Amino acid sequence: MSCSCFGIWALRKGSNEVQEVEGINTNNVRQYSYHALRSATADFHPSNKIGGGGFGVVYRGILRDGTQVAIKSLSAESKQGTNEFLTELNMISSIQHPNLVQLIGCCVEGSKRILVYEYMENNSVARTLLSSKSRHADFDWPRRAAICMGTALGLAFLHEEAEPNIVHRDIKASNILLDSNFHPKIGDFGLAKLFPDNVTHVSTRVAGTEGYLAPEYALLGQLTKKADVYSFGVLILEIVSGTSSSKAAFGEELLVLVAWTWKLKEEGRLLDIVDPGLTDFPEDEVLRYIKVALFCTQGTSHQRPSMKQVVEMLSKRVSLNEAALMEPGLYRWHSPRHFPGSSSQETSSTGALKGKQNVDDFVTSSQFDSVSQMLPR
Numbered sequence: 001m002s003c004s005c006f007g008i009w010a011l012r013k014g015s016n017e018v019q020e021v022e023g024i025n026t027n028n029v030r031q032y033s034y035h036a037l038r039s040a041t042a043d044f045h046p047s048n049k050i051g052g053g054g055f056g057v058v059y060r061g062i063l064r065d066g067t068q069v070a071i072k073s074l075s076a077e078s079k080q081g082t083n084e085f086l087t088e089l090n091m092i093s094s095i096q097h098p099n100l101v102q103l104i105g106c107c108v109e110g111s112k113r114i115l116v117y118e119y120m121e122n123n124s125v126a127r128t129l130l131s132s133k134s135r136h137a138d139f140d141w142p143r144r145a146a147i148c149m150g151t152a153l154g155l156a157f158l159h160e161e162a163e164p165n166i167v168h169r170d171i172k173a174s175n176i177l178l179d180s181n182f183h184p185k186i187g188d189f190g191l192a193k194l195f196p197d198n199v200t201h202v203s204t205r206v207a208g209t210e211g212y213l214a215p216e217y218a219l220l221g222q223l224t225k226k227a228d229v230y231s232f233g234v235l236i237l238e239i240v241s242g243t244s245s246s247k248a249a250f251g252e253e254l255l256v257l258v259a260w261t262w263k264l265k266e267e268g269r270l271l272d273i274v275d276p277g278l279t280d281f282p283e284d285e286v287l288r289y290i291k292v293a294l295f296c297t298q299g300t301s302h303q304r305p306s307m308k309q310v311v312e313m314l315s316k317r318v319s320l321n322e323a324a325l326m327e328p329g330l331y332r333w334h335s336p337r338h339f340p341g342s343s344s345q346e347t348s349s350t351g352a353l354k355g356k357q358n359v360d361d362f363v364t365s366s367q368f369d370s371v372s373q374m375l376p377r
Helices: 034-040 082-094 125-130 141-160 215-220 225-241 257-266 283-296 307-315
Strands: 030-032 049-052 056-062 068-074 103-109 112-118 176-178 184-186 317-320 363-367
Touching: 030 034, 030 112, 034 056, 034 068, 034 103, 034 112, 082 103, 125 176, 125 225, 141 176, 141 184, 141 225, 141 283, 141 307, 225 257, 225 283, 225 307, 257 283, 283 307, 283 317, 307 317
Parallel strands: 030 103
Antiparallel strands: 049 056, 056 068, 068 112, 103 112, 176 184, 317 363
């Protein structure tokens, strides 16, 4: 819905919910007054807090027309002016896909920067599946597979079809949100562009979460699409195991989730990683998902598939080329570990490679199924 630009008088009227900024065409981004968002969240009351992270705290809000929304109060102070900030928001709001959380509005008053998103009834994968307080009864294998597939489709869209292409930088369970039907949507995409150190092929500040960071990004600051692929591989393992990669250690060696999975592979008991609460599942398909995760977390970034290839590998009954698998690359904040190879072949933030791979590099044979049959419902 386009907003006509009629000045800033709405800012001065507490009874008005929607505001306008003079001279700025906001296209699809509605602008709300700070008063309206305070009212919607009961003055940002702690009881309405539903999440938080590097970009800010998220509150559940109810607008005057009864619409439920998620209201994110940005914690980092953008150094962009109002016009630049809204221009970036317009870009983000124009990127729409069934597996991306939709930005519907914002508030820009003084130094305040607040975003308004569609509300996701089942919070996030982190809160609903991986939390120690959660019950996994609702997460049978078809639902978990659909969450993996939907997230892969959304990330592939950001990497290949969105204009401009977007590297997320922080794919993790708390950024995979779930609607009333547990349909997954990726949140926080594009937000890095709102802050000073914008994405380049070498980022000056590593954004991300321990347990999900690709080693070449964590150690060298090299940010490409393949860093997102790595994080997605970790996410698959979390969904299969029902365990947070950043909050648990495995075995006597206290290994991180990726390293533990590799150890189980070497010992021929990969299915030991599966959530004990998941008692009924197709073993071949679950094994394929785990192995796809290992391809995604390869230490050398050019050995990882693209997200488009990941979608194909997850959605079709394929025989994966396990001989091509090498030990995953790992990074811990306090104990960086050598990882095989480097990402020197990558030349830009879009992850361009000197020698591109196709899906045949990862599979040996396949029985082609329709991708549409695997879409989350």
